[in-house]
Amino acid sequence: MPIIETRELTKRYGTRPEKSVLAVDRVSFAVEEGQVFGFLGPNGSGKTTTIGMLVGIINPTGGSFRLFGASDAKGLLAARSRVGATLETPNFYPYMRGRDNLRVAAAIKGVGRSRIEECLELVGLADRARHRFSTYSLGMKQRLALAATMLSDPELIILDEPANGLDPQGMREIREIIRILAGRGKTIFLSSHLLWEVERTCTHVAIVRRGRIVAQGTVDEVVSEGTSALLRAEDEDALAAALEDCPEVTSVRRTDDGIIVGLRGGDLAGVNGYLVGKGIHLSYLAPHRQSLEEVFIDLTRGDFESMTEIAS
Amino acid sequence: MKILNVLVRIETLKTVKRRAFWVAVGVFAAINTSVAVDNVRTARRFPDFSHALPESWPRVLSGLTSPAGFFIAVLIILLVAPEFSWRTGRQNVIDGLSKERLYAGKVMLLAGLVALFVATVLLIGIGGILFSPSEGGPEIIRSTDFSYLAGLTLNLLFFGSAGLMLATLIRSAGPAMGVLFLYFLVEGAIVGLIERAGETATRITEYFPVNISDDLGDDLALYPEVLASVNADRAERGLAPLEFLDVEVLVAAVLAYSTIFLLISFLSMRRRDL
Numbered sequence: 061m062p063i064i065e066t067r068e069l070t071k072r073y074g075t076r077p078e079k080s081v082l083a084v085d086r087v088s089f090a091v092e093e094g095q096v097f098g099f100l101g102p103n104g105s106g107k108t109t110t111i112g113m114l115v116g117i118i119n120p121t122g123g124s125f126r127l128f129g130a131s132d133a134k135g136l137l138a139a140r141s142r143v144g145a146t147l148e149t150p151n152f153y154p155y156m157r158g159r160d161n162l163r164v165a166a167a168i169k170g171v172g173r174s175r176i177e178e179c180l181e182l183v184g185l186a187d188r189a190r191h192r193f194s195t196y197s198l199g200m201k202q203r204l205a206l207a208a209t210m211l212s213d214p215e216l217i218i219l220d221e222p223a224n225g226l227d228p229q230g231m232r233e234i235r236e237i238i239r240i241l242a243g244r245g246k247t248i249f250l251s252s253h254l255l256w257e258v259e260r261t262c263t264h265v266a267i268v269r270r271g272r273i274v275a276q277g278t279v280d281e282v283v284s285e286g287t288s289a290l291l292r293a294e295d296e297d298a299l300a301a302a303l304e305d306c307p308e309v310t311s312v313r314r315t316d317d318g319i320i321v322g323l324r325g326g327d328l329a330g331v332n333g334y335l336v337g338k339g340i341h342l343s344y345l346a347p348h349r350q351s352l353e354e355v356f357i358d359l360t361r362g363d364f365e366s367m368t369e370i371a372s
Numbered sequence: 373m374k375i376l377n378v379l380v381r382i383e384t385l386k387t388v389k390r391r392a393f394w395v396a397v398g399v400f401a402a403i404n405t406s407v408a409v410d411n412v413r414t415a416r417r418f419p420d421f422s423h424a425l426p427e428s429w430p431r432v433l434s435g436l437t438s439p440a441g442f443f444i445a446v447l448i449i450l451l452v453a454p455e456f457s458w459r460t461g462r463q464n465v466i467d468g469l470s471k472e473r474l475y476a477g478k479v480m481l482l483a484g485l486v487a488l489f490v491a492t493v494l495l496i497g498i499g500g501i502l503f504s505p506s507e508g509g510p511e512i513i514r515s516t517d518f519s520y521l522a523g524l525t526l527n528l529l530f531f532g533s534a535g536l537m538l539a540t541l542i543r544s545a546g547p548a549m550g551v552l553f554l555y556f557l558v559e560g561a562i563v564g565l566i567e568r569a570g571e572t573a574t575r576i577t578e579y580f581p582v583n584i585s586d587d588l589g590d591d592l593a594l595y596p597e598v599l600a601s602v603n604a605d606r607a608e609r610g611l612a613p614l615e616f617l618d619v620e621v622l623v624a625a626v627l628a629y630s631t632i633f634l635l636i637s638f639l640s641m642r643r644r645d646l
């Protein structure tokens with residue numbers, strides 16, 4: 061039984077058609093026990109909305125999902141006691157001390173006092189726990205949120221951009237904590253727009269774009285789905301221009317190293333033959349294993365292009 | 373049962389740590405204390421002014437009339453609306469409370485505040501009377517006093533549920549309080565306009581929320597003998613007698629309004645995303 065299973069899960073914000081936003085569009089995926097599942101997508105692609113539906117604060121407008129096999133209201137409420145989650149930003153009472161904030165969460169989760177201290181210790185906040193939440197730095201707020209999600213020692217941990225706003229040291233610590241939790245057999249669902257973060261910490265990944273899943277599987281599967289090649293030539297401008305029209309090529313990206321092309325069917329010889337026909341002689345041609353980042357950028361290209369358009 | 377315990381615990385924790393709560397309760401207690409001190413002083417200076425139970429119940433209970441309701445409404449808004457703007461209500465639900473339970477906690481908070489306000493007024497009012505030189509009657513409390521106390525308590529619930537409705541609909545403390553103030557002004561203005569239109573129109577304004585709850589909080593509506601003496605006085609001066617709807621009608625109407633407010637806020641809570 062999958063820990064999380066969504067079927068055609070959909071959320072449309074707003075009812076008036078001209079103003080409504082289709083934030084999540086028929087999303088289906090399954091997270092099995094013990095996976096560290098990365099939910100990867102650019103800003104506004106529907107990650108938070110999807111998680112919001114799973115944790116019960118956003119009402120889906122279509123499709124369904126199961127948590128620990130439960131899908132009815134009562135079953136979901138019980139299932140959620142096995143989940144620890146934070147959404148978007150750390151949400152706490154600013155006027156209360158860190159520790160008192162955890163007391164509220166602990167009361168809801170039915171957890172005792174000693175566990176609060178353990179969790180504070182784990183995230184390194186024990187000596188600041190008597191200060192008010194409003195006086196915390198962003199990193200401390202994130203840690204408090206992490207402590208709150210771990211209070212009940214949940215089987216499933218859902219983190220929405222846990223590294224947001226952290227310095228490199230803080231990010232490394234988060235990664236370390238996630239590794240420890242995964243080592244203890246916890247299932248972790250993690251959203252991020254930081255590729256290397258997902259690549260380093262996750263076993264599985266789903267890439268979302270504008271509310272749709274465009275690729276999913278193990279990190280290796282998703283990476284190898286995009287076969288690509290690295291090409292170099294004397295006149296790279298001419299090479300790039302020729303590649304744009306090549307039927308074998310799905311994407312063209314110029315790097316300092318040369319030109320990386322996405323290939324349909326992985327036919328290197330075909331590309332070479334095509335280029336020779338155009339009078340371009342390659343000085344280098346080799347298969348290229350894309351990083352997750354490159355796959356991601358290929359898959360979500362449209363969004364970045366529109367972003368640069370807005371910027372310029 | 374366990375869930376009630378949890379709700380009481382978290383709402384208490386959230387409330388007692390909040391400075392605005394202590395300020396509001398402090399101000400309310402201070403106002404009541406100053407009124408109580410004033411009453412005792414007058415009783416000491418003028419032997420004609422009797423300040424003793426049961427005659428002084430209306431005076432004691434007047435601490436629960438209109439400004440108290442307003443206090444409750446504002447306090448509820450201050451305590452509930454930030455749960456949305458801070459997104460802490462959202463986190464409560466993520467932590468395992470359902471939206472319905474979160475809402476139930478707020479209704480319990482409302483009941484708790486009302487109980488606290490009533491207790492404050494009784495404690496300070498009766499405490500004051502202990503220092504008054506006046507002689508009291510044989511019984512300490514009459515059934516009309518009970519009715520008046522019940523009516524005023526209902527009134528506080530009415531204002532509290534109005535506050536809860538505004539807080540859950542508007543989800544932001546400042547604007548919610550703005551709408552509350554504005555409503556008072558608007559209802560007052562509309563009542564003023566309609567009353568000029570004539571007798572039958574005025575009958576309708578009697579049922580307007582703030583108007584009808586004012587009546588339920590009016591000792592004239594609940595103490596027939598007081599109303600009789602006031603009307604006798606008015607007759608001497610050639611004024612028309614004051615009339616009130618039956619207490620049963622007042623209670624039913626105020627209860628109906630409160631129920632509608634609570635229902636609206638419950639449905640809004642349930643249907644909207646947090």
Ligand SMILES: Nc1ncnc2c1ncn2[C@@H]1O[C@H](COP(=O)(O)OP(=O)(O)OP(=O)(O)O)[C@@H](O)[C@H]1O
Pocket residue numbers: 073074081082083101102103104105106107108109110253
């Ligand atoms: N309450 C809301 N009302 C209307 N539209 C919303 C609401 N919340 C989100 N949206 C829209 O839904 C889309 C998805 O938003 P969402 O917050 O889920 O994205 P995200 O993937 O979490 O983005 P980010 O990486 O920036 O956090 C966006 O277009 C956003 O504008």
Ligand SMILES: [Mg+2]
Pocket residue numbers: 107108109148220
């Ligand atoms: Mg987000």
